[in-house]
Amino acid sequence: MRIGIVCPYSLDVPGGVQNHVRDLAEALIAGGNAVSVLAPGEDDREHPAYVVPAGRAVSVPYNGSVARLAFGPISATRVRRWLASGQFDVLHVHEPLTPSLSMLAVLSARGPVVATFHTAITRSRAMVAAQGVLQLVLERITARIAVSELARKVQVEHLGGSAWEIPNGVAVARFAGARPLPGWPGPGGAIGFLGRYTEPRKGFDVLREAWARLAPARPGLRLLV
Structure with a gap:
């Protein structure tokens, strides 16, 4: 199959959606797809x-974060040119309700569109104000995927539809040969935190409060951020 995938966020910076898109693309290519x-x-x-x-x-x-997006007339032209040259059997867009390449691609697509929703956003004034545009985008989507129950809940409660819940895939083979850092986890055990700890939604403050309770009762317990 000829498959087009649209990532709304810049691949020049690390991020969960970007990693998911890369892994998915490479898995599909390994399966013989273009x-x-x-x-x-x-x-x-x-x-x-x-x-x-x-x-x-x-x-x-x-x-609750800072996203690096592309949107506007120049981006729209590039999207249409890419779609025309790709002649895709199916288009797979990520976060199509974000003003981004993904939204532009859905509005310009002429074939089947699969959309993956990653975020669990709450209903807001901005969402209500943009309801007409969002509904137009949603009507053009053939199938919806949500990576979590919370992301699926947004589809049901706020956007008038549902989605298949399919968690992000992980290329486990890349980590199969991983070895612990020297000295870790240690005899007292360890807790690891992976994420942008400066963003409240990532939950580091919750971990810090939990750590303050756990550490006195668990001598030797260590935290790796």
Whole structure:
């Protein structure tokens, strides 16, 4: 199959959605499919052969974080050009309700569209104000995927539909040969935190409060961030 995948976030910075898109693309290619990924990114940066950079992204506060997105007339032109040249059997977009390449791709697509929703956003004034546009986008989607129960709940309660719950895939073979850091976890055990700890939604403050309770009762317990 010829499969087009759209990532809304810049591949020049690390992130969960970006990693998911890369892993998915490589798994589909390994299965014999022809895959092209469109994503924000600098043209002069080095990218995998299957990636088509859509130009510079701008930083936008979104869902308690800062996302690097591409949107506007130039981006729309690049999306249409990519779709025309790709002649995809199916288009797979991520976070299509974010003002981004994904939304532009859905609005320009002429074939089957699969959409994956990653975030668990709550209903807001902005969502209500944009309901007409969001509904137009949703009507063009053939099948919806939510990576978690919370993400699926948004579809049911706020967007008038549902989605198949399919968690993010993990390329476990990459980690099969991993070895613990020297001295870890230690005789007292260890807790690991992986994520952007400066963002409240990642939960580091919750872990810090839990640590204050656990540490006195667990001598030798260590925390790795």
